[in-house]
Each structure stands twice: as structure tokens, then as C-alpha cells.
Amino acid sequence: MKKLAIGIDIGGINTAFGLVDEQGELYAESVISTRKYPYLEDYPTYVNDLCQALRTMIEGISFEFELVGIGIGAPNANIYSGLIEQPANLWKFRDEEINRDEKRRFYPLAEDISKQFGGVKVLITNDANAATIGEMVYGNAKGMKDFIMITLGTGLGSGFVANGEIIYGHDGFAGEFGHVIVERGGRVCGCGRKGCLETYVSATGIKRTAFELMATMNDRSKLREIPFAEFDAAMISAAAEEGDPIAQECFRFTGEMLGRALADAVTVTSPEAIFLFGGLAKAGKLLFEPTQQYMEENMLFAYKNKVKLLPSGIQGKNAAILGASALIWQQA
């Protein structure tokens, strides 16, 4: 009988999911809102509605298959405990909540979903780790034992693979490379500290760079016509393609910050390759060229010109679902 796994990608706005086979082919997909369930007390309803939507998706499949497991990528998801631990943007306290004990915000998602599907295996991890496993199972990292995955979205996520295994660390939360400090006393980060890599290298980071450069450079630029509130990273890519000097400097600077940080990361895990994934990576050589250049310039001699900088092989709108389902295939 055909074997399929479910992959679920939980974002702050939507929860997308699909049925995937071991080769990464998608047989069905659907989506529910995450935003509709914003508070702590909405969590049980969210779980029920999600499971109902999964059953509907399963019933839509016209052939018989074995459901081998459910893999989930979600913020603050811990693969060891199966819990979503104190997520910043999910199932929050209401403003009027008095008992704000953060210990109440550990959500046993893996167990809660497994129960509704006859005890099927459910594995959860954060979205960057899910993408990393997706790269290993379906993407360009097939057969690699040591690589680094960098996911560029609103923030910067990462997954480190060594000896063929993803590094989850002692507590399940390793791979927060976006929070390596690259500029002492630098840009304020959402984590409460300053100078984290993701304040420079991410969709938000490059936008901040654009505004800094509009202040420090004198060149004419179309970017000067767009207010901060309406600005996004794709506008910088488009302007850079047209030769806009500020937009081009944005990418050079972003590549410099990322390249430096990667040179340091290489000294720790000495990977075969580094993959760039996500929105900003779609800018192609605008980002890859300066990143490669500054990575090599800052690299310890022993590693120079040995580490490949590559695009992800699972780019595309279903990458997050594929990545989540890969959690199951990796252990199947």
C-alpha cells in the first residue's frame, strides 16, 4: 500500500498542510487560519479544527494509503518534548489575563494531534529545522553528512547538520544562528539584545539597511519615494536589478554581514555546503555573490574555497509542508 505522511507548517497567520510521499510528491494540500485562534484558551479549538481539516483532506484521497506519521514545523516546537514552548506569537495571554504564568504556555501539540489519529507518530520541530530536514530528504543536501541551512524570511533561521544528524542540542533549541551577535551594540533585536545577525540579514534586516543607507548615501533612488510602513525587501531586489545604487549597496552590505558570520560558523562545524533558502535567497546572485566573496575573504586558511554556497533545492510554495513531512521520512 502507498505510504503517505502529513506535513504541517504552522505560521502566525496560516497553518498549511499536505499529504506527501517519500519522493516529495504532494497528493493534497489545504490551509486553515492560525490567526483565528489567538489566545491561550483558543488552543483546544485550534487543535480540533486542524484535525477536522486533516480528516477532510485524507477523505479526499481516492486511493487507499497508509498514514505513516505527521510532521510539524512550528515556532518554538521542541522535538524532544513534543511541546510548543512559550511561542511569542501563538496562543497568547489576553490583555486582561491576570494569571500570566508562562508555564501555562507549553502546548502538547504532538500528543494532542496523535490522540486524534489513533496514536500515529507525530514529530514537531521549528520551521528552520523542518526546512533543513526537507533539504536532506528531498533537496540539494541528499547524501551530505555535514551542512548548514540558512532560512531567510522575516527573521533568519538555521539548521546545522553534523555526522548526518540535525543538531537539536541539549534542550531541543539549537540552531538559533539568527541571534549570533555580529555587531556589538548594533541594531536592536526583537530578542531584547543588540546586533543579532537577523537584524541585518533577513527581509526586515535589509529593509533597515535601506533606510540607513538613504540617510548615509546621497545617490538618487526610487526607494526614497516609499515610506517605511509600505516598504518590503522585494522592492529592494527589483530596484537593484535596475541598477539602483542604494539597493545594490543594500545587497553588498547584507552579503558582507552574512559572509562574515558564515566564515565563523564554518570554523565550528566545517560543513560541505551552506544552503540559502527563503525570500531573500530568491534574489540570486545579488545576494550569493557578495556573501560568497565576504565568506571567503574572512575564512580561516584551512577552509578557504572548500565550502559550497548553494541555493536550496526545495524552494517554492510547498517547501514548508515538504520540510515538515520530511521529519517523518527521515525517521521512517
Added chain:
Amino acid sequence: MKKLAIGIDIGGINTAFGLVDEQGELYAESVISTRKYPYLEDYPTYVNDLCQALRTMIEGISFEFELVGIGIGAPNANIYSGLIEQPANLWKFRDEEINRDEKRRFYPLAEDISKQFGGVKVLITNDANAATIGEMVYGNAKGMKDFIMITLGTGLGSGFVANGEIIYGHDGFAGEFGHVIVERGGRVCGCGRKGCLETYVSATGIKRTAFELMATMNDRSKLREIPFAEFDAAMISAAAEEGDPIAQECFRFTGEMLGRALADAVTVTSPEAIFLFGGLAKAGKLLFEPTQQYMEENMLFAYKNKVKLLPSGIQGKNAAILGASALIWQQA
């Protein structure tokens, strides 16, 4: 029959070795000079003399035993290839050498020694990795699956363990944490770059700090009476113990640089513990207190107060021999 392994620690000056059982008990030890064999063409004689010394040691044991393997810690030793690859301070070209092709300086030490002992298993890795495995097999990291070892000598070495395995990386040379850049444009490093961690945090690094502080501070200090050429890190420890303000500031600053760097390393591998090993670590709370303080101050919220900073459990004069022999026990 009793099983024993040989551990060999190859340094630039001496090669120390011993016979060790699985519990880390040393049954015999000896030493030959490394410095006596400085040039490329001395390598075969070095191997023969070392093997002769090993046989003499073995013959001195009064009971029958099985030799299960030989583990070696040496600079630039590659566990995958068994080669010592282009070591900076071993078996160099003579000044008058014309054919300075660095490809000639790959020394097949594992194979050459194995041949002389009937094909026994020989494993080699760098000294920091050997110490890391020693910590796992005999020391304070027993049972830990995720930890970081920092070895503080003339330079700064490191070993990263994740999922119970040491991270060798794609090329066998992972874990060069001493060459993470912590100060852009900072102190000149032996590697040819600037601002590497080991230029601040190592016996050499703290000595450089002392001289910088003698320039920037006005306080009286006994350290001002010692010329650079005669200065060593132990003098700073001794002075700090006596309340010398410059010596105390040396340790605070060293702890700050190390603590910051460790906070970043934690975001990558999220270890259970970090061990400090080697000369500078013997300064005890002079080094541990500021390191812990700055590590926690710079730590991402998710990891705060979770990672233990601990002294090595294999400190002592035979640590390097034990660490090298542990290579064998780990795989036995």
C-alpha cells in the same frame, strides 16, 4: 585478558605516550623528543624511533595484555584520512629546500605506525578533539550528548559534541573555535587574520592583554617589572591572587571575550555544558566567574541560566595521553 590502549600526544617539543586501560588508569608512560626531528626528511626516523620507544614501553609491562589500538593527538591530524596535514611546526622544509610543494607535507602517520604493530587500529585527531573525547570517556562529560570543550594553552582549541558524537565536519577539521573573529580589525593572529578569539583568550592572549593594560591603566603593578620576553600567563594569575589591579582586569577582560564568544556558540549547538581545560583554566574562579557572568549577560533568553560552565575532569599532566587513548575506547 586485560585490554590496554596506547595514547600518544605529539607536541612541537615532546611526544608523550602511555598505556591506558578503559577506566583511564595509566600503566606506563614515556616520552621522546619531537624537536629532534624538525625537517620533512626526518619524519621516517621519527616514526621508527617512536615505534621503538613504544615497543620498549610495552616490553616493560609485567603482565600479558591485548593492545586494542593506538590513539594519537597531534596538530593538523585528520581522523578521516589518518594523515597529519601540513602541520605548521612539524617536519618543515629546510631553509635551503627548493621543492617547497606543500603537498609533500601530508604525513600518513596512522598507517605508518599501524604497520609496525601488526595492523593494529590507529586513530589520530588534533589535541583539542582528543581532550574532548577524553572528557567524554574519562572525565566530567560522561553520559553527556551535547557539550563544548575549550582547551586553553598557547592557543585556544575546541571540540564540539552533538548527538553524542564529536563534530569533525566534512574535512575532518571542524572545531577551530579559536579562530572565530571576535573583534573586527583586532589583534593580529598567527593565522594571518585579525581579531581571532585566541588572540584574546589563551596564555598568549592574556599576556597581550596585560601589556595593553599596562599602557592604558595607570595603576601600580608588579607586572610592570617583567619584560615581555620573560612574561608568562602564570605570573598574571599569581599577581591577580595578590590583588594586583592590572592582573585582575586581565582576567575580567579575558572572561568578557570568552563569555561573549561562548554565548554565540551556544546559539549554534545548545550544549548541556561547556568545559574549560588547560593552563589558563587552572586560574579557577579568576577566569570562571567573569566568563560565566558575560556569557549569561550576552545569552539569548531561551538559553539563559541553562548551560553549565565547568572545569575539565581530566586536568593533570597526563590529560593529553588519556585523551588520545580515549579515541580507541570510544570506538572499541
